[in-house]
Amino acid sequence: MNNHSLFQLESRREFLKRGAAASAVMTFSMTAPGILCQAVAQTPRNDRILVVVEMAGGNDGLNTIVPHRDPGYTKARPQLAIDGDSVLKINSEIGLHPSCRSFADLLEQGQFAVVQGVGYEQPNRSHFESMDIWHSCQRKGEVRQDGWLGRYLEQSGAAESNDPAALHLGFDKQPFALMSRDVRVPSIRSLSQFRLRGGESPRFREALDQLLESDGDRSGNDLLGFVQASTSNAITSSRRMESSGTMYQPSKPYPASGLGEKMATVAKLIAGGLQTRVYYVRIDGFDTHANQPDAHAALLREVSEAVGCLVSDVSAHGDGDRLMVMCFSEFGRRVAENASEGTDHGTAGPVLLAGAAVKAGLVGRHPSLTDLDQGDLKYHTDFRQVYAAVIEDWLEADSSPVLGGDYEALELFS
Amino acid sequence: MMKPVEQVDPNWAWEPFLATAETPWDMGAAAHLMRRAGFGATGEELRQLMARNPQDVVAELVAAQEPESFQREMASLVRASLASGGPQRLAAQWIYRMLNTPAPLLEKMTLFWHGHFATSAAKVEDSKLMQQQNELLREYALGDFSQLALEISRDPAMLLYLDSATNRKTHPNENYAREIMELFCLGEGNYTEQDIRELARCFTGWEIKREKFRINRYQQDTGEKTVLGRTGELSGEDGVATVVSQHQTARFITRKLVRFLVLDEPRAPDDLIEPLADKLREDGMRIAPTVQRILGSNLFFSMSVRGRKVRSPVEVAIGFLRTLNGSTDAFRLATTLQQLGQGLYFPPSVKGWDGGRTWINSSTLLGRSNLIRNLLGDDKTRFGKQGLEQHLTSQGARSMGEVVAYLETVLFAVPLPDTARQKIAQLADSPGAKENRLRDAVHLLCTIPEFQLA
Numbered sequence: 001m002n003n004h005s006l007f008q009l010e011s012r013r014e015f016l017k018r019g020a021a022a023s024a025v026m027t028f029s030m031t032a033p034g035i036l037c038q039a040v041a042q043t044p045r046n047d048r049i050l051v052v053v054e055m056a057g058g059n060d061g062l063n064t065i066v067p068h069r070d071p072g073y074t075k076a077r078p079q080l081a082i083d084g085d086s087v088l089k090i091n092s093e094i095g096l097h098p099s100c101r102s103f104a105d106l107l108e109q110g111q112f113a114v115v116q117g118v119g120y121e122q123p124n125r126s127h128f129e130s131m132d133i134w135h136s137c138q139r140k141g142e143v144r145q146d147g148w149l150g151r152y153l154e155q156s157g158a159a160e161s162n163d164p165a166a167l168h169l170g171f172d173k174q175p176f177a178l179m180s181r182d183v184r185v186p187s188i189r190s191l192s193q194f195r196l197r198g199g200e201s202p203r204f205r206e207a208l209d210q211l212l213e214s215d216g217d218r219s220g221n222d223l224l225g226f227v228q229a230s231t232s233n234a235i236t237s238s239r240r241m242e243s244s245g246t247m248y249q250p251s252k253p254y255p256a257s258g259l260g261e262k263m264a265t266v267a268k269l270i271a272g273g274l275q276t277r278v279y280y281v282r283i284d285g286f287d288t289h290a291n292q293p294d295a296h297a298a299l300l301r302e303v304s305e306a307v308g309c310l311v312s313d314v315s316a317h318g319d320g321d322r323l324m325v326m327c328f329s330e331f332g333r334r335v336a337e338n339a340s341e342g343t344d345h346g347t348a349g350p351v352l353l354a355g356a357a358v359k360a361g362l363v364g365r366h367p368s369l370t371d372l373d374q375g376d377l378k379y380h381t382d383f384r385q386v387y388a389a390v391i392e393d394w395l396e397a398d399s400s401p402v403l404g405g406d407y408e409a410l411e412l413f414s
Numbered sequence: 415m416m417k418p419v420e421q422v423d424p425n426w427a428w429e430p431f432l433a434t435a436e437t438p439w440d441m442g443a444a445a446h447l448m449r450r451a452g453f454g455a456t457g458e459e460l461r462q463l464m465a466r467n468p469q470d471v472v473a474e475l476v477a478a479q480e481p482e483s484f485q486r487e488m489a490s491l492v493r494a495s496l497a498s499g500g501p502q503r504l505a506a507q508w509i510y511r512m513l514n515t516p517a518p519l520l521e522k523m524t525l526f527w528h529g530h531f532a533t534s535a536a537k538v539e540d541s542k543l544m545q546q547q548n549e550l551l552r553e554y555a556l557g558d559f560s561q562l563a564l565e566i567s568r569d570p571a572m573l574l575y576l577d578s579a580t581n582r583k584t585h586p587n588e589n590y591a592r593e594i595m596e597l598f599c600l601g602e603g604n605y606t607e608q609d610i611r612e613l614a615r616c617f618t619g620w621e622i623k624r625e626k627f628r629i630n631r632y633q634q635d636t637g638e639k640t641v642l643g644r645t646g647e648l649s650g651e652d653g654v655a656t657v658v659s660q661h662q663t664a665r666f667i668t669r670k671l672v673r674f675l676v677l678d679e680p681r682a683p684d685d686l687i688e689p690l691a692d693k694l695r696e697d698g699m700r701i702a703p704t705v706q707r708i709l710g711s712n713l714f715f716s717m718s719v720r721g722r723k724v725r726s727p728v729e730v731a732i733g734f735l736r737t738l739n740g741s742t743d744a745f746r747l748a749t750t751l752q753q754l755g756q757g758l759y760f761p762p763s764v765k766g767w768d769g770g771r772t773w774i775n776s777s778t779l780l781g782r783s784n785l786i787r788n789l790l791g792d793d794k795t796r797f798g799k800q801g802l803e804q805h806l807t808s809q810g811a812r813s814m815g816e817v818v819a820y821l822e823t824v825l826f827a828v829p830l831p832d833t834a835r836q837k838i839a840q841l842a843d844s845p846g847a848k849e850n851r852l853r854d855a856v857h858l859l860c861t862i863p864e865f866q867l868a
Contacts, residue, residue, distance in 0.1 A: 143577070143589050145763060163776050173536060181765045184755050186777045193753070196780050196861075197787040203844045204854050207837045211862050221721060221867075223679060224828065226771060228863040234779035274776075 048394055051266060051279045051310065051325045052149070053259070053303060054175065057287030058127065059329035060296055061349030062377075064100070065114050065366070069093045072369030076336045080292060080343070090114070094366060099301035102308025103352070110360040111311055112353070113412060115386055117367040119348035119379025123331060127287070127345075130330040135177040137384055137403050148387055149278055150180030151402045152395065156277075162233040166278035167269070169262045175280050185280075191265050194272075196238040208235065240272040248272070251316035252309065259283045259306040267313050270323070277395070286329060290340035303327060303352075311354050324355035324394050328383070334375055348379035351386050357394070359414040385410050417718055419677060424686050427713035431468055436717070439468050441823050443715055449827065449868050450675050451475050451709050452518025453729065454737035457809045457824050472710040476556065476702050478517035496542055501535035504545055505748035505758040512732045513741060523555035523705070524548070525728060526674050528758070531566045531598060532766035533575040535759040543571040543625060544759050556702040559667060559694075560658045567594060567654050568620070568627040576764065579622040583635045586614035593764055594654065599663040605642060612639040616653030658699065664691040668704065675708050677722035678770035686713075721828035721867040724773050727754035729868055730782055734789065734860065737824050738805060739798040742789055750788070754781045774866065786860040790853040802856065803849050814842035814855060821859055827867045834862055 067073050068084040069092070087095025088104040096104055106112035124130045129140055136144040146154075153165045168174050168187045178185040188194070198204045212232055248271040254264040262281045269276065283303060288296050307325050314323045332349030348367055367377040388409035391399040400406050433439040444463040448455040452475070455463070463471050480488070488511055495503035515521050528551055535544045547569050554562035566572050567590070573579045578590040591613035595605045619634030620627070629650075639648045644656045657663065668691040672682050690704060697703045708714055725733065731747055734740070751757055755778055761767060789795050790802065797805035806812075811820035818838050822830050838855045859865060 143592075161775075167777075179763060181763050182768065182772075184762060184768075184772060184775075186755070186775070187753065188777065189753075193777060193784075194780060197784045198854065198857050201854065203841065204858065207841065207854075207858055208861060210837050211831070211834050211858065221828065223722060223724065223771070224863055224867060227724065227774060227866045230774045230776065231779055231861075231863045231866075234776035237776040238780055 047275065047277060047322065048396075049270060049277055049279070049319075049323050050390065050395060051263075051281070051323065052177070053307065053325060053327040054131075054280070054282040055286050055299075055303065055327055055329040056127075056131070056282055056284040057329070058130075058331045058333055058345055059286040059299075059349060060288060060292065060343050061329075061332035062335065063292075063296060063343075064097050064300060064352075065090070065116065065350045065362075066095050066097060067093060067366050067369065068095055070366075070369050072335075076369065078337070079341050080337045090362060094362065097297065097300050099297040100304040101301075102304040103354070106308055106311060106354050107360060111356055111358060113358040113360055113363055115351040115353065115363040115381060115410065115412070117348050117364055117377065117380040118328075118351045118383050118386060119331070119377075120382055120384075123347040123376070123379070125331065125345040125347070127330060132176060134328065134330055134383060135175060137387070144176075146180040147175065147177035148402055149177045149280070150183060150185070152391055152397060153178075153183040153185075153278070154180045155401055156395070156397050161275050162230050163237065163275040165276065166280065167276050168280045169265055170282055172282055172284075175282065178278075178280055188265070191241060191268060194238060194241045194269070196235065237272065237274060240274075241268065243272075248317070250309075251313045254309050254313075255302070255305045257302045257306060259302050260309065263306040263310040267310055267317075270314055270319055271317050288333070288342050289338065289344060290342040292337075292342045307352075307354050311356075315356060320356045324353065324357055324390070326386075326390060327352040327354075328386075332377060335369060335372060335377060336375060347373070347376040349377075351383070353412060357413045359412055363410060363412065381410065382407060386412070389413070417716075419680060419686070419713075419718060420683055422686065422713060422716075422718070424689055427686055428690060428707055428711045430710050431712050431715045433468070437715055439715075440464065442720075443468070444471070445824055446715065446720055446827060447471065447475075447709065448518075449729070449733060450714075450723075452522055452736070453512060454733040454824070456737060456739050457820060460824065468715070469710050472706055475519045475709065476706040478520060480515060480517050480520065484514070484516060492545060496545065499541065501541050501544060501759045502745065502748050502752075504535075504541050504548075505751070505760075506744040508548070508758050509732070509744040509747050509751075512728070513735055513744070518736075519705070520552065520555055523701070524552045526671075527551040527555055527562070529761055529766035529769075530670065531569075531572060532761035532764050533569075533571045534761055534763075538571045538574050540571070540574070540625070543574070547571040548759070554701075556705060557700065559663075559699040559701055560655065562701075563594070563598065563658050564651060564654045566598075567617075567650070570622045570625055570627060573620070573622050573627070578617070578620075581614075581618045581620045581633065583618045583633045586611070586618050586635065588614040590614075590617060591653075594657055597765055599657045599666060600660060601662070601666045604660070604662045604666075609642055612641045613653050613657070615639050616641065616648045617650045620650050661691070661695065664694045664699070667691075668694055671701075671704060671708060673769075675705070676714055677719045678724055679722065721864075723827075723868040724770050725866055725868045726767065726769060726773060727751050727756040727778075727782070727785075728758070730754075730866075731785060731789070733868075734786060734825070735795075738802075740789070741794075741796050741799075742792055743794040746792070746794075747789075750781070750785050754778050754785065779866075782866070783857070783861040787853075787857050790857060801849055802852050806852065814851070815839045817852065817855060818859070821856065825859070826864055828864050830859075830862075830864060834859070834864075 063082060066082050066087050068087050074081045086098045088100060089095045103112050135147045137148050138144045164186050165183050166178055166185045168178060168185055171189055174187050212235060248268060254260040266279045285299055314320055328351045329349055331345060331347055333343035333346040337343055364381050384403045384407040387403055388399040388407040389412040391397050391402055392409045393413050441460050444460045491507045495507040512521050533547055538544055550565055550569060576589045576593060578587050581587050588610050591610045596602050615635045616639055619630045621630050636647055641653055641656050665687055669687050694704045806817055809820055811817045818835050838858055841851050841855050844851060
């Protein structure tokens with residue numbers, strides 16, 4: 001058996017999964033070139049993955065998780081209210097926006113949860129300010145040097161890994177949440193950034209393989225040894241991406257939307273066995289001050305379909321138990337609609353979670369529509385309690401240094 | 415022969431370099447100097463340097479200034495980039511400067527200070543102020559550190575970046591006070607929280623109004639303060655001077671210079687840093703003599719520090735091009751550098767670029783390799799205004815074996831593995847146009863681990 005070509009045909013994970021994984025690894029490591037064994041040995045098998053979806057602009061939570069039986073709702077939203085017949089029911093009182101079909105399907109499978117009424121004290125209604133608060137967990141005037149995910153990555157020793165600790169997918173500015181002093185997070189615009197150019201030429205490819213297998217005298221210089229290990233790992237990653245390009249087939253086609261394409265890339269990277277633990281994607285456009293209904297429906301459809309597709313696809317490839325998706329927005333919108341068939345900046349909103357591990361259903365009550373703060377919903381759950389649960393119970397790390405304080409973790413996972 | 419840096423005798427280390435049989439002043443040594451003190455040099459340039467005394471070469475590098483004609487050319491490029499907006503244009507302009515400057519050490523040191531006094535356009539969002547800071551860094555890059563620290567403390571881009579554009583008497587902003595001690599001068603553990611609070615009081619009244627620094631007398635706390643043991647009615651200027659005059663500042667800056675110019679790792683022992691730091695103080699905190707001392711030293715040229723640095727993305731790209739006398743689409747390169755983790759005008763945090771191993775991960779390594787491929791394939795890339803083949807021929811490298819040997823000398827800090835020489839020489843026999851085979855060969859050489867070291 002030629003192990004080299006075997007590696008090109010199968011991702012490491014698929015390879016390990018074929019029955020007697022342990023003995024397969026042994027056989028593999030006895031004959032395979034050193035560089036490939038290393039990639040196998042380095043990957044802990046149960047690494048969990050967090051995908052964060054930022055819904056930028058302020059998602060209208062009230063029309064996402066709809067309290068259709070609440071008289072206050074229809075009263076505040078004569079134009080925009082979604083009627084009870086068309087919502088996708090979560091329970092007798094509350095339903096999902098009708099374009100969230102994929103979320104409803106996930107809910108039916110026990111893979112979707114909604115944390116209601118999430119916000120923070122003295123809410124700020126500026127997009128940038130509130131987004132910065134969600135990203136950094138710090139208020140204006142406090143020193144903001146890093147984001148919550150950056151601090152988590154730093155603390156988890158992610159800098160040691162050969163693969164990027166986290167990846168941001170997109171052309172936009174890197175999210176502040178990922179910033180830290182010590183861990184650099186690459187922004188990936190497309191999968192081609194994970195493919196070595198020139199690899200299409202067989203002579204180039206063959207020569208490169210031979211060059212990497214010849215260890216030369218790299219032992220005397222630690223730095224060179226490190227770069228060699230990283231180079232081997234990079235080439236292996238590139239090959240995995242190529243083979244997942246041919247071997248990996250999505251279990252169903254991803255929606256042809258911006259977020260759909262990003263999620264398809266995330267799925268490929270996961271299938272390729274990348275050790276990256278955090279993926280960050282952003283979808284903009286939720287600032288629906290006017291003509292909200294169609295725009296909002298399209299945005300929710302895009303999020304719901306892309307997340308739904310990712311969860312079911314990653315599950316179909318056997319990694320469902322490693323994946324959790326969290327969707328958040330910097331604030332919700334005012335309870336009362338405005339005169340332009342839109343809504344203005346508000347406060348508390350829902351955080352949406354998807355994945356096999358989440359405790360499905362609603363978490364916390366829907367915020368009251370009568371007990372308002374100057375026309376805005378009152379939050380009852382601090383967003384850092386959601387983060388605390390994600391850090392403690394999903395990523396299995398200590399949350400207080402990351403959040404800059406002790407926040408009681410919600411029970412979000414089963 | 416190759417003593418680990420921990421065992422090096424500090425006296426020998428900083429004495430002027432004396433060529434020996436083990437460490438000759440040869441093409442390899444000249445290439446090493448030009449990689450560290452600049453962005454590499456062509457074989458022809460290296461041969462000219464070799465004919466001279468290494469101390470003279472170092473002295474000339476340190477003294478080099480941009481000629482007036484080049485300054486004028488750059489000034490008009492800067493104006494054009496500012497007019498067309500966007501910091502990415504500005505980055506392209508800086509790339510052009512690095513590619514073409516006759517004073518490469520000045521540019522290398524400007525880049526050093528950009529990482530040291532890190533300020534990002536992502537937050538400042540004002541290209542004019544970013545460029546103003548860039549010019550300040552260049553003006554003092556090899557000048558007086560005390561003056562540089564004072565000027566940067568009043569630099570609008572810096573103060574905007576660190577949220578210190580207003581400093582009220584009743585709410586002194588501690589951010590700048592903290593960073594000037596922690597990151598710019600002393601390092602963590604060399605001051606107290608009380609020092610930060612007191613230094614912040616010195617900066618009250620300092621503000622940025624209409625993009626300019628000024629002092630607001632009404633907001634100044636004129637009371638007595640005690641900073642790092644000095645007590646008095648200290649002003650902001652006094653505060654900066656107090657921090658800079660600490661002996662620890664000389665140590666901190668010296669250590670960072672040694673890391674930047676000599677080796678990423680292992681960490682140089684304190685007794686190696688101390689004599690250089692003493693000299694820096696004796697020199698009145700002037701940077702140039704210290705840089706000259708480092709670059710002209712036995713340690714700098716010793717084999718034990720060759721290849722002990724990881725090339726930064728800028729060094730990969732500009733080094734590759736300057737070594738092959740190349741030019742390219744600077745705007746496109748600016749974007750690629752950002753993807754590789756070294757966006758010019760966009761350092762990742764106030765701590766700047768950590769360098770060393772942090773440059774390297776699977777995505778940046780593939781990106782570095784692809785960068786070389788893209789440069790080689792780009793219509794706008796020229797080597798000495800010609801194609802790759804003509805350029806290599808002009809340097810005396812005709813056969814594939816000669817090409818590999820030439821590139822090894824000019825481009826590599828450590829020897830190539832034998833297999834690399836053989837395998838790449840074999841590409842000569844493969845079919846296709848010679849230019850394409852050469853590109854494959856160069857791309858392969860720049861993908862193997864040895865290439866990442868400087």
